Amino acid sequence: MNTETVDVESILTDDTKRKKVVDNPFLHRLQKRHFILFQILPIIGSLIALPLLPYIPFGPFEIFLFVLFWLMTGFGVSSGYHRLFTHRSYKTHEAVQVMLVIWGAMAGQGGVISWSALHRRHHELSDKPGDPHSPNLFGNNWRDRIRGLVHSHVTWMYKHPYPSVVHYVPDLIKNKTLIKVDQHYYLWASLGLVLPAILGGLYHWSLAGALAGFIWGGVFRILWGGHTIWSINSFLHCFGMKRFQTEEHSHNFGPIALLSFGESWHNNHHAFPASASFGLEWYRLDPGYWFIQLLEVFHLAWDVKVPTPDKIEAREINA
Numbered sequence: 001m002n003t004e005t006v007d008v009e010s011i012l013t014d015d016t017k018r019k020k021v022v023d024n025p026f027l028h029r030l031q032k033r034h035f036i037l038f039q040i041l042p043i044i045g046s047l048i049a050l051p052l053l054p055y056i057p058f059g060p061f062e063i064f065l066f067v068l069f070w071l072m073t074g075f076g077v078s079s080g081y082h083r084l085f086t087h088r089s090y091k092t093h094e095a096v097q098v099m100l101v102i103w104g105a106m107a108g109q110g111g112v113i114s115w116s117a118l119h120r121r122h123h124e125l126s127d128k129p130g131d132p133h134s135p136n137l138f139g140n141n142w143r144d145r146i147r148g149l150v151h152s153h154v155t156w157m158y159k160h161p162y163p164s165v166v167h168y169v170p171d172l173i174k175n176k177t178l179i180k181v182d183q184h185y186y187l188w189a190s191l192g193l194v195l196p197a198i199l200g201g202l203y204h205w206s207l208a209g210a211l212a213g214f215i216w217g218g219v220f221r222i223l224w225g226g227h228t229i230w231s232i233n234s235f236l237h238c239f240g241m242k243r244f245q246t247e248e249h250s251h252n253f254g255p256i257a258l259l260s261f262g263e264s265w266h267n268n269h270h271a272f273p274a275s276a277s278f279g280l281e282w283y284r285l286d287p288g289y290w291f292i293q294l295l296e297v298f299h300l301a302w303d304v305k306v307p308t309p310d311k312i313e314a315r316e317i318n319a
């Protein structure tokens with residue numbers, strides 16, 4: 001862990017220190033640019049790619065590229081951005097931190113500092129005014145419910161108050177290495193498109209192969225990976241099973257546990273946000289936790305927090 005600190009506090013005005021969110025046109029421009037690049041363009045890119053598919057290679061290597069980049073970015077977001085940086089549910093070496101930040105950035109869901117600040121605010125104000133992406137604040141008729149779902153799934157990202165990083169992630173902005181890696185977010189996100197294109201081009205030794213790599217390992221994978229994670233914010237704050245009585249409307253939904261890297265145990269997660277395990281029991285599939293356990297086997301992760309069976313049982317609804 002890097003112990004060098006950036007004296008961020010000294011360069012901020014008292015007013016900025018007090019504010020929990022920042023709302024200004026410059027930040028909104030950045031949000032809109034990111035929304036167009038990583039929400040709108042993957043949809044347009046996929047639509048343009050569809051008629052090209054018969055003319056470019058598709059076989060085991062394209063499936064391999066899709067799965068490889070989906071796994072890297074999924075572990076980067078779930079085991080890195082979410083469980084390590086947002087919730088500090090385990091500790092790991094600096095090299096592993098950097099690797100997870102780069103993998104997470106390749107998912108195109110924003111830099112780790114912003115992602116963690118937004119997600120800590122989500123836990124602080126879940127389904128209350130100020131929650132960046134609650135589907136439950138628009139009213140109860142069916143039109144309002146749909147508006148809420150669309151907002152929480154995707155459109156909230158277009159323009160939203162930005163959580164003050166001094167307030168929400170003071171621990172992260174003290175880590176100089178993390179700040180440096182995070183500053184190059186767009187470089188890492190572009191790598192998530194360029195690398196599969198290079199690999200596809202080299203494998204087939206053709207431009208068509210590079211295009212196939214770009215589409216399957218990059219564009220489709222960003223679209224698929226993003227929407228599985230966003231569905232936790234949207235659908236699982238409306239539908240599913242509630243194992244623990246929590247103040248907000250989080251639910252569990254086992255059928256998408258593997259696809260969401262274990263993030264779909266969302267009610268478990270709201271009940272025990274500091275836990276590295278979201279499934280809590282071995283039979284609730286939780287790939288994001290399996291990755292942390294793998295790090296542990298190689299002595300690359302330690303102080304892994306998991307609640308005891310007594311604590312879990314005490315909070316169960318039907319206990």
Ligand SMILES: [Zn+2]
Nearest residue numbers: 126250266270
């Ligand atoms: Zn939630």
Ligand SMILES: [Zn+2]
Nearest residue numbers: 119123269273
């Ligand atoms: Zn969380």
